[in-house]
Amino acid sequence: MDTAAPLPPASTVPADSTPVGTPLFSRIRLAAPSDVPHVHKLIHQMAVFENLSHVCSTTESDLSANLFTSPPFQSFTIFILEVSPKPFPENSPHNSNLNYIPVVRILNSDHPVDDPDREIFKSEDENVVVAGFALFFPNFPAYMGRPGLYVEAIFVRKCYRRKGFGKMLLSAVAKQAVKMNYCEVFWVVLNWNVNAIRFYGDMGAQMLPEWRICRLAGDALQLHQNDN
Amino acid sequence: MDTAAPLPPASTVPADSTPVGTPLFSRIRLAAPSDVPHVHKLIHQMAVFENLSHVCSTTESDLSANLFTSPPFQSFTIFILEVSPKPFPENSPHNSNLNYIPVVRILNSDHPVDDPDREIFKSEDENVVVAGFALFFPNFPAYMGRPGLYVEAIFVRKCYRRKGFGKMLLSAVAKQAVKMNYCEVFWVVLNWNVNAIRFYGDMGAQMLPEWRICRLAGDALQLHQNDN
Numbered sequence A, B: 001m002d003t004a005a006p007l008p009p010a011s012t013v014p015a016d017s018t019p020v021g022t023p024l025f026s027r028i029r030l031a032a033p034s035d036v037p038h039v040h041k042l043i044h045q046m047a048v049f050e051n052l053s054h055v056c057s058t059t060e061s062d063l064s065a066n067l068f069t070s071p072p073f074q075s076f077t078i079f080i081l082e083v084s085p086k087p088f089p090e091n092s093p094h095n096s097n098l099n100y101i102p103v104v105r106i107l108n109s110d111h112p113v114d115d116p117d118r119e120i121f122k123s124e125d126e127n128v129v130v131a132g133f134a135l136f137f138p139n140f141p142a143y144m145g146r147p148g149l150y151v152e153a154i155f156v157r158k159c160y161r162r163k164g165f166g167k168m169l170l171s172a173v174a175k176q177a178v179k180m181n182y183c184e185v186f187w188v189v190l191n192w193n194v195n196a197i198r199f200y201g202d203m204g205a206q207m208l209p210e211w212r213i214c215r216l217a218g219d220a221l222q223l224h225q226n227d228n
Helices: A033-049 A060-066 A165-179 A194-202 A218-226 B033-049 B060-066 B165-179 B194-202 B218-226
Strands: A022-030 A077-084 A103-109 A129-139 A148-156 A184-190 A206-208 A211-217 B022-030 B077-084 B103-109 B129-139 B148-156 B184-190 B206-208 B211-217
Touching: A022 A165, A033 A060, A033 A077, A033 A129, A033 A148, A077 A165, A103 A165, A129 A165, A129 B129, A148 A165, A165 A184, A165 A194, A165 B218, A184 A194, A194 A206, A194 B211, A211 A218, A211 B194, A211 B211, A218 B165, B022 B165, B033 B060, B033 B077, B033 B129, B033 B148, B077 B165, B103 B165, B129 B165, B148 B165, B165 B184, B165 B194, B184 B194, B194 B206, B211 B218
Parallel strands: A148 A184, B148 B184
Antiparallel strands: A022 A077, A022 A103, A077 A129, A129 A148, A184 B211, A206 B211, A211 B184, A211 B206, B022 B077, B022 B103, B077 B129, B129 B148
16 A cells, blocks of 8 residues: 555544644545545645656546546445534535545644645645545455455655554544455555554554555556457 | 466467467456356466365355355455367357457467366367356555455466467456556465466566565454454
């Protein structure tokens, strides 16, 4: 999984108590087609974090053409992480999405987050800003015989890291897998990303050190179009 | 990818010439629900090859419940590799599957294959035996913005190895990816399987040595069902 969202969660307070300090309301919801511009920017920020900008060619029209073509969870699916200094509006259209009830939490920060990209990542709901995302799709581990969820990417924007949002996103995917009676959540991580690896271990993940990734792409893939 | 199908292809002859020696007709076609018993046995043989029998719990009813629930290539998809000492029947129902035109090749073996599991792997068409399979599904590399194909498993039964069938299966997946304008074919391999790694390199695959696999499953996954 591409990720830049490791490290321990910040202190949290239950939704029904009054937070002290500066509250930061957070929400995970299913992405909608109108989120494509934000998802596109998040993917490119993630590529910068992973030193992989040179291989990142995703465009907004790529995303519009290939996402949202089937019901959520049955194919490529995106969770959007949003934050707000105020409670999320009760009449948000996202609350009526029958496929997924948004997860809402209140974090208690010592001080307000200084978000330099606030305007760029402004969400549809007032005061709400997009802070991260998770992209995942069903896989099918042959030895389990039941589907799982393959997490392609989890990313939290820099100013929102170290607050438990990475854990919140991965937990939301894991919880969805359990809900669907899926057998696993699977992802890959760069071996130098020690913070992420520690974070995944704390989440209960098992590392499988014997496996290596192979990929056939570009010209090497095109060469196979005439194979018999 | 789980695999036991490496090593160089045997000599082949074009379909329109008369093979010398012992011809072995081979075909790759889409799996049908009636293939589930064979796929089930192939998965368990693959687990033995990979020293992973202890983690293989797949049942026939798992496969029946989770495969064939959407059109081929849109979700979990299986290619079946079959062999026959005689040409495949022209009236085979598999030839009329509109989703995929079977790939047929004739290999020229020095001597007939001694298949101890011939009866167990007998196919619907006369004289035809199931020799292997590939299991794959769409993935979505965030940095490419277009889908690819994730190959979960490629397996060729022991007596049919070293004849180019592994290459034939992987080529069929790659060709399908090109046909659908997909950006990559992606899989994982055990780092001790040097034959497979060499074979994939010969196919044009790139190894990505920096990535490691993570997995959340079993009790560690179930623990997340109550996450907020």
